[in-house]
Amino acid sequence: xxxxxxxxxxxxxxxxxxxxxxxxxxxxxxxxxxxxxxxxxxxxxxxxxxxxxxxxxxxxxxxxxxxxxxxxxxxxxxxxxxxxxxxxxxxxxxxxxxxxxxxxxxxxxxxxxxxxxxxxxxxxxxxxxxxxxxxxxxxxxxxxxxxxxxxxxxxxxxxxxxxxxxxxxxxxxxxxxxxxxxxxxxxxxxxxxxxxxxxxxxxxxxxxxxxxxxxxxxxxxxxxxxxxxxxxxxxxxxxxxxxxxxxxxxxxxxxxxxxxxxxxxxxxxxxxxxxxxxxxxxxxxxxxxxxxxxxxxxxxxxxxxxxxxxxxxxx
Amino acid sequence: xxxxxxxxxxxxxxxxxxxxxxxxxxxxxxxxxxxxxxxxxxxxxxxxxxxxxxxxxxxxxxxxxxxxxxxxxxxxxxxxxxxxxxxxxxxxxxxxxxxxxxxxxxxxxxxxxxxxxxxxxxxxxxxxxxxxxxxxxxxxxxxxxxxxxxxxxxxxxxxxxxxxxxxxxxxxxxxxxxxxxxxxxxxxxxxxxxxxxxxxxxxxxxxxxxxxxxxxxxxxxxxxxxxxxxxxxxxxxxxxxxxxxxxxxxxxxxxxxxxxxx
Numbered sequence: 001x002x003x004x005x006x007x008x009x010x011x012x013x014x015x016x017x018x019x020x021x022x023x024x025x026x027x028x029x030x031x032x033x034x035x036x037x038x039x040x041x042x043x044x045x046x047x048x049x050x051x052x053x054x055x056x057x058x059x060x061x062x063x064x065x066x067x068x069x070x071x072x073x074x075x076x077x078x079x080x081x082x083x084x085x086x087x088x089x090x091x092x093x094x095x096x097x098x099x100x101x102x103x104x105x106x107x108x109x110x111x112x113x114x115x116x117x118x119x120x121x122x123x124x125x126x127x128x129x130x131x132x133x134x135x136x137x138x139x140x141x142x143x144x145x146x147x148x149x150x151x152x153x154x155x156x157x158x159x160x161x162x163x164x165x166x167x168x169x170x171x172x173x174x175x176x177x178x179x180x181x182x183x184x185x186x187x188x189x190x191x192x193x194x195x196x197x198x199x200x201x202x203x204x205x206x207x208x209x210x211x212x213x214x215x216x217x218x219x220x221x222x223x224x225x226x227x228x229x230x231x232x233x234x235x236x237x238x239x240x241x242x243x244x245x246x247x248x249x250x251x252x253x254x255x256x257x258x259x260x261x262x263x264x265x266x267x268x269x270x271x272x273x274x275x276x277x278x279x280x281x282x283x284x285x286x287x288x289x290x291x292x293x294x295x296x297x298x299x300x301x302x303x304x305x306x307x308x309x310x311x312x313x314x315x
Numbered sequence: 316x317x318x319x320x321x322x323x324x325x326x327x328x329x330x331x332x333x334x335x336x337x338x339x340x341x342x343x344x345x346x347x348x349x350x351x352x353x354x355x356x357x358x359x360x361x362x363x364x365x366x367x368x369x370x371x372x373x374x375x376x377x378x379x380x381x382x383x384x385x386x387x388x389x390x391x392x393x394x395x396x397x398x399x400x401x402x403x404x405x406x407x408x409x410x411x412x413x414x415x416x417x418x419x420x421x422x423x424x425x426x427x428x429x430x431x432x433x434x435x436x437x438x439x440x441x442x443x444x445x446x447x448x449x450x451x452x453x454x455x456x457x458x459x460x461x462x463x464x465x466x467x468x469x470x471x472x473x474x475x476x477x478x479x480x481x482x483x484x485x486x487x488x489x490x491x492x493x494x495x496x497x498x499x500x501x502x503x504x505x506x507x508x509x510x511x512x513x514x515x516x517x518x519x520x521x522x523x524x525x526x527x528x529x530x531x532x533x534x535x536x537x538x539x540x541x542x543x544x545x546x547x548x549x550x551x552x553x554x555x556x557x558x559x560x561x562x563x564x565x566x567x568x569x570x571x572x573x574x575x576x577x
Contacts (some may be wrong), residue, residue, distance in 0.1 A: 037400030040481075041408060044393035044452055047385070050416045051423070051449035058426035069425075112335070121316035124327065125506050130332060132564065133339050139560045141510035143528035144552045148346040157358045158345045191339060203572030205316060217318045231316065252419040255512055273421045281517070286425055293422040300417035308413075 014098045044228075056297065063288035069284050081291035091292065094270045101186055101271070102250035109190045110242055113197025114235070118227055120198075121205050131202075135195035142192070146259035150175065153184050178268035181261055185269050189256055197242055204238040205231065240311040247303035251296060327560040340522040346553070367522075367533060368551060374440075374519075375509055375526040380402035381444040383501055386451045390500060393452075394459025397491050399471060400481070405446045416453035420513055423450075428517065442518040443526075447508050455500045462496040462570075463489065499570025502563050509556060 007275045063081055065074040116134055120127050137145075141168050153174040160171065174180045208231065216226055232239075254273030257263055263274040270278075272292060280289025319325045350358055350563075362368060368370040396402060397409070423446050431437040466489065515526040525533070529549045538544045560567070 037396045037402035040396030041393045041402060044389040044456060045408065045411070047389060047445075048411070048415050048449055050450060051427070051446055052418055053411075054415075054430075055423045055426040056418070058430075059422055062425065072441075116332075116335065117318045119328060119335075120321060124329055124330065125359055128564075130336050130469070131568075132337050132561065135564075136343070136557055137339060139506050139510075139556050140511065140553055141528050141556075143510070143512040143531060144549045145342065147348070147531050147542065147549060148342055148349065151349055151542055151546070152342060152345045158341060170531075191342065194339070199568065199571050203568075206572065209317075214318070223317045224321075227317075228440060234427075248417050252415075254419065254421055259512070273419055274419045277424075280421075280425055281562065290425065293419075296419060297414075297417065297422060300419070301414055304413055304417050309573075 013302075059290045059293050059297075062287055063294045065287040065290075067286045067287050074287070077287065080267040081288050082295075083297065084288060085291050090267050090270060090275060091272075093267050094272050094275045095234055096251070097182060097269065098250050098271055100182070101189075101253065102246060105186050105189050105193075105250070106243065106246045108186075109194050110197045110201075110239065110246075112190065112194045113199075113242075114201050114232070115192070116198045118231065120202065131198075134198050136190045138195035140192075142255040142259055145188075145192075146256075149184075149188055149260055176265055178266050181265060181268045185260065188260070192256070196245075200238050200242060201235055204235040208234050214306055227235050237311075240307060244304055244311075247307055248300050251300045251303065263309035332563065343553075346546055346549055348545060350550045352543040352546075353541070354543070358543045359551070361538075362534065362544055362547045362551060364536075365537060366559070368530070370523060371525055371527045371530055371533075372555075374524055375528075377440055377507040377525060378443055378447070378511075378515070379505055382447045382451065383504045385444070386455055386504045387447040387497070387501060389448075390452055390455035391493065392485070393456045393481050394463050397456065397460040397483055397564070398463030399466075399468070399489075412453045414577055415449075416457070418450070420446075420450060420511075424513070424517060431518065437564070438518065438520045438524065440519075443511070443514045446514055447511055450509055451504050455504065458500060458503075459493065459496055462493060468491055470525070495566060495570035497570070498563055498566040502560070502567045502570075505559065506556075 007267070062074075064078055066077045067074040067079075115132075120130060124130075153159055155171050155173055159174065163170065172180070174184045213226055213230060216230060217223075221229075227253045252273060253271045257269045257271055257276050258277065261269045262270060263270040263278060272295070276289045276296065279285045279292060317328065352358075356359075375435050397405070413421065427442070427446055428437070431442045436442045455540050470488050470492075472490050479487065510528060511526075511527040515529060516532075519525050522533075530552055531545050534541075534545045534548050
């Protein structure tokens, strides 16, 4: 990299450069470094274009068709799939489930992640062990854990054992009751993703000036008050990032409901992802599934845009 | 962070932490205890003796390695471009990435199913590797961009003054400095490609090409719903992941903190 003395080139103007040994060479390289950015992002964008944007355009087109995936021709139906969607009770049920799911899991998961981060930034024993236990659920595949959860919340599972132990005389198959299935799924999701919230809050908190907090605490502010009035506002950026990932994640939800309840019972755990799969892959209503997909994508983009905007205005 | 002075409060805090952590262990405990039900360790032998476990593992390793390679190269270069170089219409490209970030896997299924079949890519490892990498890229590009923005411009200026081309500056300045975010991205990509379920389920039709996430399903067929063996298979799938995480834990944490903070 270093090729002899270059100190004068720091002040290199045009006329000086002409007198300097390899100035033409140097100027070219300077220009290259300033403007060559496109070359560096094009490979990634070509890749996204071919896979992602191709699929988006394909889906837009397909959403105006009626096609079962087998017949050689698609039938043009205009916006029929969309009007069918707005009249579809299951579609609205999926939207409602997504909203409830997002509201509850977002609050619980981030509250837990925040408290874990605060505690593990204090003087406690075995911090690494706790960190690993909290984060391991995030790395395990929902597909691997699905049979475990189906057992855990069944009458043969651990939850029932605890209830028997506490002499609570009820036997419930929590995942096959429409009233409880969604809440069990939310608990599973919180279990899985607290690690993510934790690690991001933990990182944010390590940037906070400890002396400032100590000063406040010496002035008599209690722990809980310090957390609420000082630490939480200082972690605002993290909360907003988590909100954005949360909105997108809630709309994308597929693996956990599909693998554990397949969207049932009676659409109680239906999400847009599982419904698209049901309509498209299971029942071969590909045009209708495409219209649902377009709707999902629009909502995700709008959601991401709004949280991003809220972040800029508030921050 | 929390100020605990008295010994009593310190113990109380430790107990609170313990109580909060235990629920995160319970599903793992259920998995392990469940796998020992019926005939105990014999369940593991039965699962192993089917001979499919190593094959499914090999396939998952091939797919994850492919995805990590593509994601690492493309997001390192693109992240650098975004953070440190001039790009015409940067905002537009940024929004294109954000839109791609929001894209759910399920939307890709029909378009890619039809297209891969036409291109004779269907039921090859590429049919899973390419979409997984594309789904992963937006997030990793953003993470690396954030990280690279924190690298002082002076370092690049110095390299340039020493006569380095952009590529040389990338190799000798950026790459060594981005190791923490590099391992965070590798870990995240490993988790997501190793855990992917839907794409291998639909796009890998040959039994010899399927991945570890399809093992529970395989054993559901093989052992007609013998839960204990399905759970033994789950334990066998989980262990390598946990070991990989424990090995990379320190680096991962550092990279996540540096890349995720803005």
